[in-house]
Amino acid sequence: xxxxxxxxxxxxxxxxxxDKLAEITHRSKSFLASEAxxxxxxxxxxxLIEIKKGIAEADEGQLIDHxxxxxxxxxxxx
Numbered sequence: 001x002x003x004x005x006x007x008x009x010x011x012x013x014x015x016x017x018x019d020k021l022a023e024i025t026h027r028s029k030s031f032l033a034s035e036a037x038x039x040x041x042x043x044x045x046x047x048l049i050e051i052k053k054g055i056a057e058a059d060e061g062q063l064i065d066h067x068x069x070x071x072x073x074x075x076x077x078x
Contacts, residue, residue, distance in 0.1 A: 008033070
């Protein structure tokens, strides 16, 4: 897979933390930053997909009433 170059600005303490992690793990700062961005994107994409699914379900009337949810959690606590 080909890659592209991107410049980012970091707060000084974040740069220090990245430097230390790169040294400890014997990985490049670029590798660690790329991995972190990839993980962030996966979570954000998943959340947006699930939110859209939930909105679509609500629009279709697939809702759970408050009383049912309350009973569910009360049973979990017992």
